[in-house]
Structures are given as structure tokens and as C-alpha cells.
Amino acid sequence: MPDLRALTLGAGAWVGALLVLLLPGWVALAVVVLVASAAVLGVARRLVAPGWLGPTAALVAVAGVATLQQTLVATSPLAALAEEGAVVSLRLEVTSDVRVVAGRFGDLQVAQASVSRVEGRGSAWSLDAPVVVMADADWPRPPLGTSLETAARLVPADGDVAALVRPTGVPRVVAEPDVWWDAAAAVRRSVRAAVEGRDADARELVPALVVGDDGGLDPALADDFRTTGLTHLLAVSGTNLTLVVGSVLVLGRWLGVRGRWLYALAAVGIVGFVMTARAEPSVVRAAAMGTVALVGMGANGRSRGARALGVAVLGLLLVWPRLAVTPGFALSVLATAGILLLAPPWRDALMRWTPRWVAEAVSVPLAAQVACTPVVAALSGQVSLVAVGANLLAAPAVAPATVLGLAGGLLGLLWAPLGVLVAAPAAWSAAWIIAVARRGADVPTAAVDWGTGPVPLAALTALCVAAVLVAPRLLGRPASAMACTGLLVVVMLVRPPTPGWPPRGWVLAVCDVGQGDGLVLRAGDHDAVVVDAGPEPAPMDACLDRLEVTSVPLLVLTHFHADHVGGVAGVVDGRRVGTIEATGLLDPAAGVLSVEDAVGRGPALSAYGATRVVGDVTLQVVWPRPDGSGTDPSESAPNNASVVLVAEVSGVRILLTGDVEPSAQAALARELPGLRVDVLKVPHHGSRHQDLDWLASLGARLALVSVGEGNDYGHPAPDLLAALTAAGARTWRTDLSGDLVVVEREGGVGVVARG
Template sequence: MPDLRALALGAGAWVGALIVLVLPGRVALGSTCVVTVLVGAGVLRRRLAAGWLGPVAALAAVAGVAALQQTLVASSPLSGLADEGAVVTLRLELTSDVRTVTGQYGDLQVVRARASRVEGRGRAWSLDAPVVVMADADWPRLPLGTAIETTARLVPGDDDVAALVRPTGDPRVLGEPDVWWDAAAAVRRSVRAAVAGRDADARELVPALVVGDDGGLDPELADDFRTTGLTHLLAVSGTNLTLVVGFLLILGRWLGVRGRWLHALAAVGIVGFVITARAEPSVVRAAAMGTVALVGMGRNGRSRGTRGLGVAVLGLLLVWPRLAVTAGFALSVLATAGILLLAPVWRDALMRWAPRWVAEAVSVPLAAQVACTPVVAALSGQVSLVAVGANLLAAPAVAPATVLGLAGGLLGLVWAPLGTVVAAPAAWSAGWIIAVARSGADVPTAAVDWGTGPVPLLALTLACLAAVPLAPRLLRRPGSALACTGLLAVVMLVRPPTPGWPPDGWVLAACDVGQGDGLVIRAGEHAAVVVDAGPEPTAMDACLDRLEVRSVPLLVLTHFHADHVGGVDGVLEGREVGEIEGTSLLEPATGVRAVTSLGREPGLAAYGMTRTVGEVTLQTVWPRPGDTAGDAGESAPNNASVVLVAEVAGVRILLTGDVEPSAQAALARDLAGLRVDVLKVPHHGSRRQDLDWLTSLGARLAVVSVGEANDYGHPAPEIVAALTAAGTQVSRTDVSGDVVVVVRDGEVGVVTRD
């Protein structure tokens, strides 16, 4: 039987962290005190069982630690200096690997660090505070564990860091990484070297499976893993540790290791795994969940596993309370709980008519998927229908890919050719996993759009809770189990129609692609001109499918920022695509490479050219040759955006890319007196606009293509207010989903799909 008391301790700890991290300070303090007093009084008066004291004590302890950590960060000298935008000298130790991210004005290096000393504004402080370093792409790339000194400007950060550090000069190295970090880096390099000669996707997937090193993975393949519910394989997860340490224990038994020495071997394996995968909170969390899984595999595993899970949750949150609000923590805990609590019951039901190995193979991924589905839907807005099948098919290849990949890396440190030979089956296994992900993502209805609002998520959560008692009843009979499987197969293989979509008379669609642009102009029956493709292929492909677009005679890429070109492959997927055109400024280089790597070289959208593409008339009105830089502080790639005036079905549309105020002012001079029916608001509604020009266009409708809860504050409220005051109806993809402009009876209107 599962030990629910330990789970209650973990639940109490989780609630305590959420109270402090989600609620305002005084409300959080009051809530914690009220709960503690009420439960204590209830126990004293014997109205509540004494068992309540444990969870409440866990709640109060974690809430206290979370509040203390928040106070220490908020009261750090770094926070005060960051509020003032001070330039300081910092001593830092890098605590993570460097990641490259695409910023508003180009690529940035992002790395976490701990600050030990800061000098600025005539004072100096010794401290220990977490920070995030955000440096330009040309800043020296230093390994984890390096101690440095650098000058930097401080800016306010998130609640879990004291400041964001923007270096203003090159760092001075004060200390090299410790020997264990060097050893871990050597293992990671050796794993990569062991599979370096394999297929491009396989040689990136093996390091991801072994130590979560997915930095070079193809974004399209990563999307396929998300669609098929295999994303957990790309990050450091409990599965990685279970496989690695489990193999180490089997090897130890074979060599004659027994008793306490076997436990010591497991401990060494866990520590080695954590160091190799990087000792960050997410890695330690994964290691804790993997250890719980190992315990659950032993004798009396269900009871010991649930006790281990509750203690692991409590311990992790006492050290890192902010894990409570991270998606990875929630998914790890829920998946482990599902496997421990639900899988044995569902396995026993299946074993009434199916072999044990079949019952276990089906029940484990099914239980984990049901437990995690509400959180996954809250993050992605989708429910995967192929996740259980994909995990079932991929599972046999995960162990050899992980274990042999690591073995190849370790042996490669001794003799590189031996490591390559041992790692070869790991690459073959990774190839099978890749094939499963791609085939699963190609299923017509691999996932269904669900939404992230409170009502759909509540309905989904209730459905998953209802599955807990219902599933065993369905699984214990072959007829009902096979009927459900057949129904699911039909739903996946036959793409359901979207009633009333695309709407009659549609002329322009702003696809809901997140923080980016993906615009579609109807050019005829099942044909469209596409302007930009959003940040990732899946959303763009799905939007074009919903619009029943099968042919794209022209694809225009206004500029090469990732939020406009990352989804180009989604446009190409299964469609006849004619010309691809873009701007003359081939920056940033990463965006240009992302397009050219698909085998299509974009031509130039010639300034001043007017042409007809199907039912669409297009005129390129910007950029003028050689006139893209703009004012100081503006983004040259943004100002080089291709700007189009389109006309279809009598509706005039201005598509503005991401042009900034100086380019807008130039357009106002070049296109004096221009009037349009529909305006695509530049740069996702950024505050940086020439409002006089935008409001002078007389647009009846304005469309803002923008991601929900984006970090940029787009669209700026004052921009929306100014357009509305000018008589323009403003529609936003973050609020309404796909925004479609329609013409009916000569009138222009908007239909949304939220």
C-alpha cells in the first residue's frame, strides 16, 4: 500500500512554497499563520487528527525558507544598485553553462552566476547572491565554475535573482573551474566525440539523452518531441539517472559488490551523474525523482517509493523553494506519483487478459501521461494523442541510447576508437527514437488544441481525475480496452474538420504563433501569400492547415529575426511553395542560416515593385536601398523590414514588419496621404512607434501579432489606447488566437478563433 502520510508532507511543503511565491507578502504571511493556528487548535481540541501536524509543519517550514530567501535577495546591495542602474565591478563564479538566446537586438549569452563581491558608488560589499549575466555574443565564452571579475551595469531581475548583469568590458579570470567540473566537461566532450561521425540528429540526441546536453538539437525535431510527448528525453530527468545508476548497480552485482558497498556504489553514481549533468536545481530535482524511481523498483517498492517521493519533495523545497513554481518540478513529481500510485492498479487490471510485460509497458506511460496532462496543456495549449504510443515505441531504445552513449564517452577518455565503437548502438537507438518522434508528429491529429484558460484546464483536470477510477474498469476487459484504443486511432488518423473555419470571405489571417509574426493573405482557392512564419514551425503549419492553404506562391520574410523566420519549415511542410523573398540586410546571421539550411535561398523583395499574385496586389514600399540603419539605439534588422501594401477583394492592408520610429517617419514622408483599411501594427505593438503616422492611416482595423504573457510588455497599453481613440478596432492574437479579417456584403470585419 502507498504511504500517503509521506505524500501529505510533500504536498504541505509544496503548498507552503506556493503561498509565499504566488501571494503578496502580507497575504502569504497571514495565510500561513492562519492555517498553522487553525490546524494546531483543531488537533488540541481533538477535532483534527494529529497526522495533520506533519503537513502543516512542512508547510510552515518551507514557507519560512521561501520568505527568508526572498527577503535576502530583495535586501541584497545588488538589488538596490540594480534599481539605480549602477555600473559596478563584480566578482562572480559561473554556476551554469552559457546559453545563446535571441534578443530584441541580436544574440545574447546568458549564464547564471553567484556574486561574491561588488564595488560601486564608492562602496564595496562582500556577499553571496544569485545573478544572471546577459552578455553580447562576442563576450568571452567561459566554462562553468570559472571565477571572474568584470565591470557591468546592473538592471533589476526576476524574484529569484538579485540583479541582471550586463557586462561593459571583457572579464578577468580569477580562478579556473575545480577539478570535478573539468572532469565533467571532459566526459561531456567525450560523449559528443563518440557519436560525432553519426547522423546530425542522432549525434545531438545522444548527449541530450545522456546528460541533457541538447544545445545543438534541430528546433524542428525538438517540436516533434514536444508534439509526441517525448520532451522529457531531451532534458535531464529522473529517467536518465534511473538508467545510468541502475546499469551501474547491475554491473556492480556482476562484479560481486553486495550489501552496503552496493549502496555506496549507487551514491557514487548519483553524485557523478549530478556533477556531469551540472549541479543545478533542475538536475538535483531530476536526480531526486530518479532515486525515488530506483527505490520504487525494489522490494515493497510502492510503499517505499511513495515515502521517498514525499521526503524528496520536502527536501528539495526546503533547499530551493522556487522549484515549486517551475514546470519541470511539477511534471517530475506528477509523473513519478502517477507511476507509483496509478500504474500498479492499471497494470493489474490489464493483466487479467494481457501478459505482464504488455501490461507494464502500457500502464507506466499511460499513468505518467494522465498525471501530467493538465500541466502540459497549461504550458502548450495542446493535448497530445500520440504521447502514450510514442513513449511505448521509444522506450526500448532509450536504455541502450543512454547507457551505451555514456559508456562510449567514458571509454573514449581512455581510447577514442573504443568509445566510438561502443557508442555506435547508442546512435542507432537514437535514430529509432527520432523516427518515432517524427512519425508521431506527422499523424494528422497528433495533438488537439485545448487552450490555456481556466475553464478548459479545469475541465481537463476533472477528466483526468475521472480517469483514475474509470481506467481500471475499462482496462480489465479486452473488449472495452481495444474499443478505446480503436477509437483513439480513428481520431488520430482522421483530421477532424473545424466547423466554420476558415470563415467565409476571409482575406487576411494573423496566425496565433506566439511572440512573432505569421500573416496569411488569401490569394485564391487554397492558395495564399504568407508574410513571415513565426518563431516555430508547428504553430505556423497548424494555422495554414486550419485555413486550408495548400499552395503558397509567395513567402515574404520581412527580416531575419527568429520570431519571423523560425517557422519557415512549417510553411514548407506538405505545401507547394513558390518564391521566397526577404530583405537586403542579412542579419542576424543565425536567422539567415535557419532559412538557407532548408535548401531555399531567399531572393530580394525589390523596393518599389508592384505585382499581382493570384487575387493579391502587392507593392514593396520599404526598405529603400541602403536606408536601413535608422537612429541610434534602433535595431538595424528591424528597420530593414520589408513593408508591403497589399490589396485583396477591395481591402487595402499595410504590413509593417518590425520597423521602428525613424523608418516609420520615412514611410510617412514617402507615402504621404496613404489610407488603408487594415494595419498590421509594427513590432508587435512596441512602445517605440510614430503614433502620428499610425493614427493618420485611417485604418478601420488594426491587428497586433503578439505572444501571450511575453517578456517585452507587448503590446504597450498606450499604443492600443491611441489607436482605439483614433477609431481603429484593435485585435490581438494573444487575447483572441487567430485573428481573421473578412469581407461580407462589402463590409470589413474580424472573426477570431480563441
């Protein structure tokens, strides 16, 4: 049996952090004091064993650190200035790589930074406070480790940062990155250069495997990795460090390094890995879990690994308590615990009738998957059925892709052709992993929708606990193991029907794609006109699968914001797609490029005023004007350039409005006087910026809002909902009801919600 005492230290530390981070301050303090008092009193009266004092001390210590960090951030001068929206002068050091994200009005550069000096409102302070920098796309992109001075507006922030920094001028570089950051950046560039001439996906996957650099990976491929349970390969994880440092130790032994020098070599490898992958909390967490895995591979590995895991969790949370609420931390700890505690007895059970190498190959990914399944389901709402098989097939290629990719990058610093030669097998291995992800995601039932509510997650957790209890007995008998495997294969290969879905007589579906639009007009049996595709491929693909749509003769993209075009790959995946049309304003450029990458060509222009029939759908383009006139320049140009459609299906008139804002709505009111429809797709996810008089005049019986749960924009606006209700429309929202399907029955219209 492994020594579990150290694991209780880690568990106590985790609970302490969660108490402070999730509960109000006074409630958390009361609970911590109550737990500590109960433990001390119980030991004093010999009601509980003295061993409970260790986990209690860990709980109190981490809770104290978390409270102190929260207090320092909340009382920082930056936080007070941010509440006032002050414009200040800052000196800061960039502490993460800059990443580009899609904003409401264009791309933004986002990076972590640490502020050392701030001047504003007639005062100056020297401090050390974490912030998030959010700059426009044309702001200079500073490399990690750069110190600079800039003017900026401060915006209040939640979480563990004192403020959001919005630069307002050109920064002045005070100090260039230190030499170790330059060296790490050179290695990362060299890894990319070593595979530059390879297939587009392979040359992006190799840097992701080596150092977690997945910035250029195709979103559709990333979605396939999620479906098949291979996402851990795209981020810096303990596996990366285990492979890299393990290969360093093998090389050291081959060169004659022995004894304590091996420990020193391992330490150098760990530090080098952390610096190359970026010394951020998530990377240090991954390095810690990788070190635990290395310890677990040694003599008496199960007990020593368990002790190392408990100490690692305690140490990490004492430094960064906020890791306790991050998904990556939970998945890393649970996967490592599963491999250390569950995999050995499952391996021993399988070894009764299989070779050792087969038993280990099956038990390790199976244990990690079972341990992580409840958390993965809470994040994605799905349970992957192909994850274990996909990890089994991908595993032989992970080590050569990682180790040879890094070796190619290092040798490329000395001589570029040598780096390309060494990295070639890494690209071949990456291509195999990509093939596994894509083929696995194409399995009819690669994953099942599970839900993220407390009841389904509690049920799933109970099933996983039951699986842990019965697994040794099932795996130890060939008949039961093969029967379970056969049942799983049948379930994966036969797509289960969704009873009663799609409902009879449906004419329009509003897919629950989160904060975005994904609309489907029924054009015939298995045919549909799709208008917009949401922000991600997976939800749109799943919605079309549920609607049994196999052919899309027309795809219309109202405009190029990511929440409308990010999921285009999900529309084209496995379906016949005909004409693709869009607005004439090719802005933002990143959205246009993402569409071209997904479909292999640019979309055609939706012709203003054109009316056409596509199967059972009649469509008319009523906006935007060809000359682009009629809108307020102070509003969002891409939003106001949205393609607006009047559709009719089975006698039901539908107005699809994209994200048009008040001035465009007013122009439509002037150009289409007396327009009446049965169904209104509410513009811009229910933003408060609307022409309420026009919307009310449409006479819609149903108003549908495609909106993401818990979005940061306050959508939909209460005043808008009240106005639509007052006008006689019944309002439905995807954030509350899931997929919405409009049905026509006996001359009337209704909505069926999937929930």
C-alpha cells in the same frame, strides 16, 4: 495499499512554498499562521488526527525557508544597486553553462552566477548572492565553475536572483574551474565526439538523452517531441538517472559487488551523474526523482517508493523552495507519483488478459501521461493523443541510446575510436526515437487544442480523475480496452473539422503566434502568401492547418529576428512552398542560419518597387530602399530593414509593415504621399516608438496588432492604441482575441476572431 503518510509531508511542503511564492507577503504569513493554529488546535481538541501535524510542520518549515530566501535576495546590496542602475565591479563564479538566446538587438549570452564581492558607489560588500549574467555575443564565454572579476551595470530582476548583470568590459579570470567540473566537461565533450560523424539529428539527440545537452537540437524536431509527449527525453529527468545508475549497478553485480558496497556504488553513480549533467536545481530534482524510481523497483517498491517520493519533495523544497513553481518539478513529481501509485493496479488489470511485459509496457507510460496531462495542457494548451503510443514505441531505444551514449563518451576519453564504436548503437537508437517523434507528429490529430483557461483546465483535471477511477475496470476487460483503443485511433487518424473556420470571404489572417508576426494572405483555395512565421514552428503550422493552407507559392520574411523567422519550419512542414524572399540585411546571422536550416536554401531578395500577382493577391514591395538610406542609425537596423508590402486581396488594401521604426515610417510617408489602406498591420507589435502622424494618415478601418500575451516589452503601447482609435481605426490584438481573420463582405471589411 502504499503508505501515503510521507506523501502528505511532500504535499504540505509544496503548499507552503506556493503560499509564499504566489501570495503577497502579509497574506501568505496570515494563511500559514491560520493553518498552523488550526492544526494544533484541532489535534489538541481531538478534532483531527495527530498525523496532520507532520504535513503542517512541513508547510511551516518550507514557508519559512522560502520567506527567508526571498528576504535575503530583496535586501541584498546588489538589489539596491540594481534599482539605481549602478555600474559596479563584481567578483562572481559562473554556476551554469552559458546559453545563447536571441535578444531584441542580437544574440545574448545568459548564465547563472553567484556574486561574492561587489564594489560600487564608494562602498564594498562581501556576500553570496545569485544573479543572472546577460552579456553580448562577443563577450568571452566562461566555462562553468570559472571565477572572474568584471565591471558591469546592474539591472533589477524578478524572482530568486538579486540582479541582472550586464558586463561592460573584458573580464579577468581569477580562478579556473575545479577539477571535477573539468572532468564533467570532458565527459560531455567526449559524448558529443563519439557521435560526431552521425546524422545531424542523431548526434544532437544522444547528448540530450545522456546529460540533457540539447543546445543544438533542431527546433522543428523539438516541437515534434513536444507534440508526441517525448519532451522528457530532451531534458535531464529521473529516467536518465535510473538508466545510468541502474546500468552501473548491473555492471557492479556482474563484477561481484554485493551488500552495502552496492549502495556505495549507487551513490557514486548518482553523484557522477549530477556532476556531469550539471549540479543545478533542475538536475538535482531529476536525480531525486530517479532515486525514488530506483527505490520503487526494489522489494515492497510501491510503499517504499511512495515514502521516498514524499521525503524527496520535502528535502528539495527545503533547499530550493522556488522549485515549487517550476513546470519541470511538477511534471517530475506527478509522473513519478503516477508510476508508483497508478501503474501497479493498471498493470494488474491488464495482466488478466495480456502477458506481464505488455501490461507493464502499457501501464507505465499511461499512468505517467494521465498524471501529467493537466500540467502539460496548462503549459502548451494542447492534449497529446499519441503520447502513450509514442512512448511505447520509443521506450526500447531509450536505454541503449542513453547507456551506450554515456559508455561511448567514457571510453572515448581512453581511446576515441573505441568510444565511436560503442556509441554507434546509441546513434542508431536515437534515429529510431527521432523517427517515432516525426511520424507521430505527422498523425492528422496528434494533439488537440485544449486551452489554458481555468475552466478548460478544471474540466481536463476532472476527466483525468474520472479516468483514474474507471481505468482498472476498462483495462481489465479485453472488449472495453480494445474499444477505447480503437476509438482513440479513429480520432487520431481523422482530423476533426473546425466549424466555421476559416470564415467565408477571408482575405488576411494574423496568426496568434505569441510575441511575433505570422501573416497569411489568401491566394486561392488552399493557397496562401505567408509573410513571416512567428517565433516557433508549432503555432504557425497549426494556424495554417486551421486555414486549410496546403500550398505557399510565396513566403516573405520581413527581417531575420527570431520572432519573425523562428517558425519557418512550421510553414514548410507538409506543404508545397515556392519562392522564399527576404530583406537584404542578413542580420542577425542566427536568424539567417535558422531559415537556411529549415528550408535547405537561402532566401532570395525581395525586389524594391516590384509588383506581382500571386493567385488572388497583388503585392508591391515599398521598403526598404536598395541603398539602405533614410533611417536613423540609432534605431534597430534589422527592424528598419523590414520588407514593407502593400497588398490587395478581393479589393481590400492591406499594409504589412514588419517592424519598421519611426525614421523608416517617416521615409515611407515621404515616398508614398497620400497612401490609403483598409487594413494596417501595426508595426513592431505595437511598440511605443511610432510615427503616429503617418499611421493616422493611412485611413485604415482596421488596425491589427500581432503581440504576445504578457510580453515584457509593454506592447502594445496605450498611447498608440489611443491614437489609432482617434483616427477611426478599430484595433484588434492577438493576445486578447487569438487568430484574427479579416473578411470582405458586401464591400466592407470586418474581423472574425477565433478566441
